[in-house]
Amino acid sequence: MYPAEFPATMMRMDPKLRDIAAKVDGGERLTLEDGRALFASRDVWTIGRLADTVRRRLHGDVAYYNVNRHFNYSNVCALSCKFCDFYRKKGEDGAYEFGEDEIRKQARLAKEAGATEIHIVGGLHPWLKFEYYTDMMRLLHEEYPQLHIKAFTAVEIVHLARIDKRGRDIEGVLSDLKDAGLGSLPGGGAEVFDDRVHDEAFKGKIRSDKWIEVHDTAHRLGMMSNATMLYGHIESIEDRLNHFIMLRDAQDRAIDNGWPARFQTIIPLPFIPGQSELKHLPGPTGLDDLKMLAISRLMLDNFAHVKAFWIMQTLELTQLSLQYGVDDVDGTVVWYDITKVRGGTSTHQETTVSSLRRAIVEAGFTPVERDTLYRRVDRDGPAWRVAKQSPVAV
Numbered sequence: 001m002y003p004a005e006f007p008a009t010m011m012r013m014d015p016k017l018r019d020i021a022a023k024v025d026g027g028e029r030l031t032l033e034d035g036r037a038l039f040a041s042r043d044v045w046t047i048g049r050l051a052d053t054v055r056r057r058l059h060g061d062v063a064y065y066n067v068n069r070h071f072n073y074s075n076v077c078a079l080s081c082k083f084c085d086f087y088r089k090k091g092e093d094g095a096y097e098f099g100e101d102e103i104r105k106q107a108r109l110a111k112e113a114g115a116t117e118i119h120i121v122g123g124l125h126p127w128l129k130f131e132y133y134t135d136m137m138r139l140l141h142e143e144y145p146q147l148h149i150k151a152f153t154a155v156e157i158v159h160l161a162r163i164d165k166r167g168r169d170i171e172g173v174l175s176d177l178k179d180a181g182l183g184s185l186p187g188g189g190a191e192v193f194d195d196r197v198h199d200e201a202f203k204g205k206i207r208s209d210k211w212i213e214v215h216d217t218a219h220r221l222g223m224m225s226n227a228t229m230l231y232g233h234i235e236s237i238e239d240r241l242n243h244f245i246m247l248r249d250a251q252d253r254a255i256d257n258g259w260p261a262r263f264q265t266i267i268p269l270p271f272i273p274g275q276s277e278l279k280h281l282p283g284p285t286g287l288d289d290l291k292m293l294a295i296s297r298l299m300l301d302n303f304a305h306v307k308a309f310w311i312m313q314t315l316e317l318t319q320l321s322l323q324y325g326v327d328d329v330d331g332t333v334v335w336y337d338i339t340k341v342r343g344g345t346s347t348h349q350e351t352t353v354s355s356l357r358r359a360i361v362e363a364g365f366t367p368v369e370r371d372t373l374y375r376r377v378d379r380d381g382p383a384w385r386v387a388k389q390s391p392v393a394v
C-alpha cells in the first residue's frame with residue numbers, strides 16, 4: 001500500500017489561489033494583483049482548472065478550428081526588430097515581394113483547399129505604393145468573394161498612412177482597405193506593450209498607444225480584430241500583466257461605446273529564437289506556455305476566445321492547452337514564413353483537418369469548424385457555407 005498522508009480526494013491547492021478561485025466562481029473580474037499571484041504560483045494544475053472553468057462556461061466542450069492559408073506578400077522591411085527572423089533588406093539574399101501572379105496563385109490554392117480565410121501580413125516595405133495593398137485586396141475579393149481576408153497588422157496600417165500620398169489617416173486607410181475587400185485585422189505587431197521592451201527589442205515600431213488606436217478605429221468602423229502578445233524574451237511578468245490590462249480596457253471601450261466590432265481572440269505567441277538577434281535566449285518553457293494561455297483566459301474576461309497558434313506552440317502542447325483555457329486552434333496554415341519549422345529553415349508548416357480534429361477529440365472536446373467570425377461552417381470537401389442557425393459564438 002502507498003502511504004495515505006496525501007489522499008487523492010483532498011488534493012491540495014496553492015492557498016494563495018483560493019481568493020482567485022472564489023472570484024472565478026462569482027464571475028468577478030481579476031485584478032493586477034490576482035494576475036501577479038497567478039504568475040507567481042507553481043500550481044499550474046489549479047490555474048488550468050480555473051481557466052477551464054471559464055472556458056467551459058463560454059464554450060462548453062466545443063473547440064474551434066479553421067481551414068485557412070497564411071501568406072506573407074513580402075519579407076522586405078524597413079525595421080530590424082531583434083526578435084524577428086523574417087525580415088530582409090531590399091536586395092539581400094532571400095528578399096522577395098509577391099507580384100499579382102503570385103497573389104492570384106495563393107488565392108486559387110486557398111480556394112481549391114476549401115479555405116474559409118486567407119491571413120496576409122508582411123514587412124514594412126519601403127517602396128511598395130499604397131495602391132499595391134488596395135489592388136491586392138480588390139483582386140482577391142473580386143475573384144474569391146467567399147474567402148475572408150484577414151490582413152495587415154496595426155504596424156502595417158500605420159505604415160500605409162505614412163506612405164499614402166493623399167495624406168490619409170488611420171481611419172482613411174482602414175476605410176479604403178475595407179472598401180477594397182479587407183474583412184478583419186489579425187492580432188500581430190502588438191509584441192509587448194512596454195516602452196523599455198519596445199526600445200530594446202523593436203525600436204522603430206509603433207508603440208502601444210498607436211497599436212490600440214488602430215484597433216479602436218477598426219472596431220468603430222465595424223471590423224473585427226484579434227490581439228497577440230509575444231512573450232518569453234526580455235519582458236517581465238509585470239509587462240505581460242500591463243499588456244492584458246490595456247487590451248481589457250480597449251475591449252471595454254468597444255463594448256461600452258456600442259461600437260459595431262471588437263476583439264475576438266487573444267493569441268499568446270511564444271518567442272521562437274530561430275536565427276533572430278535574440279537567438280541566445282532560450283524562449284519560454286512548456287510550463288510557461290500553459291500558464292500564459294490559462295492566465296490569458298482568466299485575465300481577459302471580456303474576450304470571447306483564446307487561440308493556440310500551433311505553429312508556435314506545437315500541436316502537442318496545443319492539444320494539452322485545450323484543458324488550460326484554450327478554445328480555438330489556428331488552423332491548417334500550409335506555409336508560414338515568420339517563424340520556421342523548429343531548428344530548421346523550412347516554411348512548409350501544414351496540418352490536416354483530420355489531425356486537428358483528432359487532437360481535439362482526444363483531449364475530450366467536440367471539434368467545430370468555424371469561419372473568421374466564429375460562425376459554424378458546413379463543409380462538403382472544398383465547398384463550404386456558413387451553417388444555418390449559426391449565431392456568432394461569443
Ligand code: V47
Nearest residue numbers: 083084186187188189226228230269270271272309
Ligand atoms: O506580429 C515575430 C510574432 C506575429 C517571432 O490574428 C514571432 O489570428 C514568435 O500575429 N517568435 C505574427 N513570434 C503572427 C500573428 C498571428 C498568428 C496567428 C494568428 C493570428 C490572428 C495572428 O508573430 C508578429 C510577431 O509578434 N513573431 N517573430 C518569433 N521569433
